[in-house]
Amino acid sequence: MNPRPLAPHASALPLRYNPTLLMSRSRGLTVSPDTLTFNSVRPVLAVAGEAVHLLASRRRLEPPCKRATPALWPDNEQIIRNFGILVHMVWQVIFLIILILLGSAAYAGIQGAPWVPTWKRDMKRVGELLRLAPEEKFVELGCGNARVCRHLKQEQPQADVTGVELSLLQYGVGWLQNRLAGSGVKMKLENAFKHDLSGYDALYLFLMPETYQKIRPKLETELKPGSRVVSYVWPILGWEATRVDEREGAPKLYYYER
Numbered sequence: 001m002n003p004r005p006l007a008p009h010a011s012a013l014p015l016r017y018n019p020t021l022l023m024s025r026s027r028g029l030t031v032s033p034d035t036l037t038f039n040s041v042r043p044v045l046a047v048a049g050e051a052v053h054l055l056a057s058r059r060r061l062e063p064p065c066k067r068a069t070p071a072l073w074p075d076n077e078q079i080i081r082n083f084g085i086l087v088h089m090v091w092q093v094i095f096l097i098i099l100i101l102l103g104s105a106a107y108a109g110i111q112g113a114p115w116v117p118t119w120k121r122d123m124k125r126v127g128e129l130l131r132l133a134p135e136e137k138f139v140e141l142g143c144g145n146a147r148v149c150r151h152l153k154q155e156q157p158q159a160d161v162t163g164v165e166l167s168l169l170q171y172g173v174g175w176l177q178n179r180l181a182g183s184g185v186k187m188k189l190e191n192a193f194k195h196d197l198s199g200y201d202a203l204y205l206f207l208m209p210e211t212y213q214k215i216r217p218k219l220e221t222e223l224k225p226g227s228r229v230v231s232y233v234w235p236i237l238g239w240e241a242t243r244v245d246e247r248e249g250a251p252k253l254y255y256y257e258r
């Protein structure tokens with residue numbers, strides 16, 4: 001079998017850095033690259049030759065004895081530079097996440113109402129008006145962090161309680177709080193205008209007054225007869241409240257029976 005010609009660089013490299021000659025010498029051979037016919041050594045030499053050639057063309061070559069791997073190993077400056085890039089990238093991702101969360105909260109604010117929670121003491125009033133029975137289905141449209149939902153579920157653990165929220169930020173916080181509390185409240189990341197209301201017995205909403213007017217036709221079409229609705233602060237114009245809960249120094253609650 002004829003020996004395959006060696007890569008041009010093998011003989012072009014200076015003797016000191018020529019892997020072919022160095023390896024043949026280390027094996028006690030005194031052959032030149034042209035006469036080297038050791039099949040077993042040739043692939044190793046070819047790979048080593050390629051590597052040396054590549055490195056020599058990229059950076060100043062050092063004597064082989066000094067460099068087992070250092071050429072492939074980043075120096076301190078490189079590590080610091082890479083670390084800086086990594087920190088920068090992490091900050092960019094965090095910034096992007098914050099931007100998305102705030103953007104979605106702003107979008108929900110425009111769509112229905114910005115996030116303002118129902119006062120803690122008024123959650124009890126909502127529960128008293130709705131009087132959820134076991135197995136009843138309740139939904140809160142624009143539930144924020146679902147604090148009203150959790151309160152009602154605590155009052156009536158056997159009721160099916162769902163909160164619908166459009167803002168990723170409030171949804172995420174509410175979801176986490178529900179998980180940590182093991183509340184059993186269901187949360188949906190959805191536009192209230194798209195949520196099917198046909199299966200619910202009771203509904204609570206605290207949105208902007210104009211949003212009440214916009215969502216009213218949907219409530220009229222989808223809610224089943226006999227269902228109850230409570231609105232916070234503002235009435236649903238065009239509907240006659242069965243009861244208005246007024247307390248001094250507190251927002252009004254409007255109770256409707258369909």
Ligand SMILES: C[S@@+](CC[C@H](N)C(=O)[O-])C[C@H]1O[C@@H](n2cnc3c(N)ncnc32)[C@H](O)[C@@H]1O
Nearest residue numbers: 108112113116117118142143144166167191192
């Ligand atoms: C005034 S806050 C009330 C929060 C909660 N219901 C409470 O009483 O604590 C209104 C909430 O509705 C959400 N929201 C606004 N428009 C919405 C829509 N179209 N669909 C679902 N949620 C919406 C907002 O993100 C905000 O969290």
